[in-house]
Amino acid sequence: MNDGPGGSAKPFDPFEPYRGMRDASLDAVARVMVDAVNSEGYAQASGAMLDACLTASTPFREALGRSMVHALEQLSLPSRQEVASLAARFTNLEMRLDDMDAKLDAVFAAQQKAAATAASPAEAPNPAPPAPAAGKRTRPAGAEAGLPGKRGMRGSKR
């Protein structure tokens, strides 16, 4: 088991003789346990225990939830559900922003393509940049440094 330097430098371990016995017994117990948890009986018993726990705790959980909502209401504070609802709305907003980001990316890409097309005849005296060969690629500004692009990154402010 030990991958490191061992041999004669290894200190005396009084537990060493028991290690083989331990491993053998663990293996034996492991096999029995794997068979046990693979049985229908285990599935049924664990399901029944979980069901009983949840059934028993539900009234308390609901009562606690109701009283918490009531207390928060009295304190003019938003409930958990209200905060969750607000978070969901923020996510929707983020998605709209992402849609706009996608459209802007498309516009910039089209612009770059148009500019490249327009520039190529004018630059005829100079040798044109070679087309990206296999293994190479064209990248937007900032990409090489791992930057998301010229327009910055929404998520970076988080």
Added chain:
Amino acid sequence: MAEAAVGPDRPTLYEQRLQTLSRVLTTRARIAQTPRQMVWALNKARLFRYIPVVPAGQRHRIPLLLIFAIMNRPSILDLRPGHSFVEHMVQCGYDVYLLDWGVPGIEDQELKFDDYTLEYLPRAIRKMKAVSGVEEFSLLGWCIGAILTTIYAAMRPDDGLRNLLLLTAPLDFSNRQGLTFARWTDSRYFPLEKVLAAFGNMPGEMIDYGAKMLKPVENFVGNYARLWDIIDDPRAVEAWHAMNTWVTDCIPMAGAAYRQLIDDFYRHDRLMRGELVIRGQRVDLSRVRANLFTMIAEGDHITPPCQSVSIMDKVSSRDKELFRIPGGHIGIMAGSAAHKLTWPHIEKWLGTRSE
């Protein structure tokens, strides 16, 4: 205390061992350290680009996007310096991206596979394309991430996906006798709706407990016995510490997605039977045309090999390979032999298809 009488070295040795034990059991190892930059974010999801170390001209043209499960941290793909799949791929000249799904809050309990595959994933891919400047890409899905990437590949076959890599992909749930999870979550026993009504999202601790109970002795006893065995080997202890840090970092799974996983996949095997409906559209696996690489871990008890084989006959991909490898669900990618066996094989397969 009894060892004090045996010799002067003994207390120091055992003190050291106890200190090591205490440290690795009570602290978190530094994992996921490969330099990266966030390039996109939506809700809890984050898309990271790993800073390339190979000059642009020598890199592979096609970027690689890594997708891990939604109920574990993706840091297992970048476990520790010198033993990180991400680091390996970056050094091999790939433009590597990682989509981290984040930790769902109570407001995310309605998130479904539909949202992950048709809302988050396409947006992240669009951003990756914009950043990399390349229209084609490779997707690597591991565990539940493989379900998400497979659904995506079937729903969006014209999005530029060139290579699809599935690692220990739980896709086929027809062999119910061979799936312990399927037995546990059987509708006769498992109170799915009660659990979700109680917690909203499926708690990470319950998922972790379920995964560990598949091999209870190994996980609850053997793992710590092994730590004691390697306690004098600093390198082995650091490896154990890093893995333990990842294993114990449980995150919940969005309630609606968990309901789908149990009901659509474990109970009814809807994906393979062609009955899975995502956003009103049936998921047709024959629409997957990307080059396909499927990796099966022979000793996987979480996703037994039988779950990942039948996908090969369902897809339309002409270029496909099924690769079997000894090891467990996580061990094949993060174990001590991963850098000799798994990563080179993935790199070899992907390298010729990334130009």
